[in-house]
Amino acid sequence: MSLEILDTRRKALTLNLDEQVYGTFAEIGAGQEVARNFFTAGAASGTVAKTMSAYDMTFSNEIYGIEESGRYVSRSRLLKMLDYEYQLLEERLNSEKYKNRTFFAFANTVTTINYNKTNDPHGWLGIKFQLEPKGEENLIIFHVRLLDTDVSLQQNVLGVLGVNLVYAAFYLNHNPRQMVESLTDNLSKGSVEIDLIRVSGKVFEGLDDISVNLFLIQKGFSPAAFFEPDGIARQAKDHMYKKHIMILRTRFKQKNLPDLGLFEHAVQQYKEKKAIENDALITVVELTLNNLMSRAQEEDNDFLNNIAGRTREILAMGYPVIITNFNRHHKLAKYLSMAKPLSVGITTSINNLKYIFHSENYTSGYTDELLAYISDLFSRNVKLLAYPYQDPKTKEIITSKTMPVSDEAKHLYDFLIQNGYIIDVEDVSFPE
Template identity: 40%
Template sequence: MALAANENMTEINLENRKNRKLTQEKALKVNLDSRIYGTIVEIGAGQETARQFFNAGAAAGTVAKTMSAYDMQFSDDVYGKAGRYVSRERCEQMLQHEYALLIKRLDQSRGEESCFFSYAATVTARSYSQKNECHGWIGVRRQLTPHAEPSEIILHVRMLDDTNRQQSEALGILGVNLVHGAYYHADDPKAIIDNLQDGMGHDKRIEIDLIHFSGPDFAKVENRLMNLHLIHSWSCRAVMFAPSGESIVPAAALRKKDTVVIRGSFKPPTKVHMDMKEVAVKHFSQEEGVELDKILVVAEITMNELSGRGEDADSDFLARVDLLNELGFSVLISDYLRFFRLRSWIRRYTQSRIGIVLSVLDFDYLFAEEYYEGLEGGILEAFGKLFSDNTNVYVYPSIRNGKLITLDSVDVGDDLSYLLKHLTHNRAMVSADIQDVTNLQISAREVIKQIPHGRGDWENCVPEVVAKRIVERKLFGYQDDVSEK
């Protein structure tokens, strides 16, 4: 056992040295690039990014100034008032102020040969006095060529290490990766994202759940696709979009909200989905403590419903998000296939009530014991996590083989029938009313097959605004006058 422990420690030490070397090499490459020159300002976890550049050597060629305005009065005097100190607003204030100062003081003396940058971080890391949510806003504003208009990258992070020292170290590594990527992967935003976790090791240390590219160098970047790529790159497990279409931080969107989640492919959103939304909100608003005007309704699409990569897959994804936004939904894209994982993720951000809406047809795998392979407690463990504290599942009826199936009539097998009775008796599972029985005949899979053939009966299966947008923007392969070709 001692030998195995020593071998394990040796592997860990080698991995740590490898990671430190990678970060040092990136920082040194920036330092030795005579074009790159700027300021680094960090609030909340020490000057870790600056330290990485100084430790690498030759930092005098890169760093014009470093600063930490920790005191709120100092911070306000330098950057102006902000609603919250750890916020996107404050990070952008820092970037704008520091970059403008660089141009004012140095453009005349070295603007011909320099590509100026400002890096800013405002975070709340682990402290001795409280077990707070450890998160922050990080950004870089930089020129790619001398005298060019700057472009900007902003991201929101959650720090997952247990101690302040570890979190600070991870933030320093992230800062080096961001500055390095902003210059050396400038023409490939996905590569910038892919390299943000370099040097972190195998353990998950930083979660990035929002990224935003702006400025002339990123004029053609579709930020929703970049946020989707955060999941592809394993930077996070879920991203969110507001009804306006803007990427939003899940913690801010879900905080203190009673949340209803409707899972589906939404390809396209149909009248069934709207019925599910209405009936779920009706039931949910009757739960103890829930106020109708404070309910957040979220349409969730799992990554396995977004199969494929490339332009067609991107267009498909954007079409679904756009249509759901038109219908007033917030949109969640997640990598959580199993419902109890999704519920645990939501509970991370809100202690308020959670409602999950699903079709009775989802019981095919919800009550399939093989669906929970790998869990020590199997289906009982999964259901214990799904239905704990203030969580309800609303079950929408469906038609299979011409027969209406509801929560009351669904067959889950003899072995699990008493489990189902327990859940329904205690209102953990609630039978959803049928808004319009004719809508139960609608199948999104059939609708999507009909759309490429032009105008037709499929338009009666989707909300009016969805049909209009599909025709106007030729979504999902729609073509005009197919019958005449």
């Protein structure tokens, strides 16, 4: 049975009428849309201790400090805002009047679409909160990409997201999956993408970044989630920005862990052919779920736990992992293009190439679909590195150059081989 989704005004009013919840709203970059929702809902004095918006950079720096990176729409800036505002609440509201209050500090730092529509609208939102008077701090932060092409629509989205976050923090924290799902309540599909979320504090004890970010992929809020070897969720764009990238594609359904020795062999070949220095190359293992997340229904925790377990196994090998729902190479390449990589190498198998370049694997319109696929993939400075295959019966070694392809695809395939878009991984040994 699905739960009732409260509209934005009702959520804000519920919080305003809660005699315990009390806090601060600090918003930079897109108006004070979250605070506005609480004021227009009525009874805002019950919840709002202070609202502010330090738009001018000099004012902002005086309050929250200078960002050495120069990036003010960042996780670092958000955390400084939350820490400052929460500490101020505890320092100033410590009299008898507030002894039964549970404090929170909400903050966001956002850039909306510019006049010429040439930027990437995105932002960070977060809340630091306690669940009992003088209780321990808990934290929820997340990053969003704003997909509407109108400033007023993006501002409205931010206002709704903020109300959803505050409501979820206080009333849905006992159910992390429901808490995450509720963040887009009352928003139309395609208006926002939530591509990273992090939680901490006693109320979220035992919930790690891998588990909570899997909820985002399951609900379609994000196509991918990126994790460092320590299991911490990061933005893939920041980690890979203007680097050479080498990706090992693996599937969740495959029985064995990936052969990282063979992958490192391919990495070394790629570095030598392109004369890449070690610190300029990022190696990543992709765990593609290939649309399996539709199986992970509300009650299917085992499936999500299995995915999280496989992710931890790969992370323990020392590699960053990106979990995706991409079934084809060109979708992965499109996602990686946001990081403006210098080049991308994707390892693949001969069997995968055979599937792409054999028309019988498609129902109709093969040539049109193949052209679109190839154009979308190789226009993004991508190379496919193909592992050779040994026929178990004949012991014949099949490479990209000897692999049979459909007649319709042969000229295009030969062009890709001759111009180095598809490269064999060389000097691979096979058992006698």
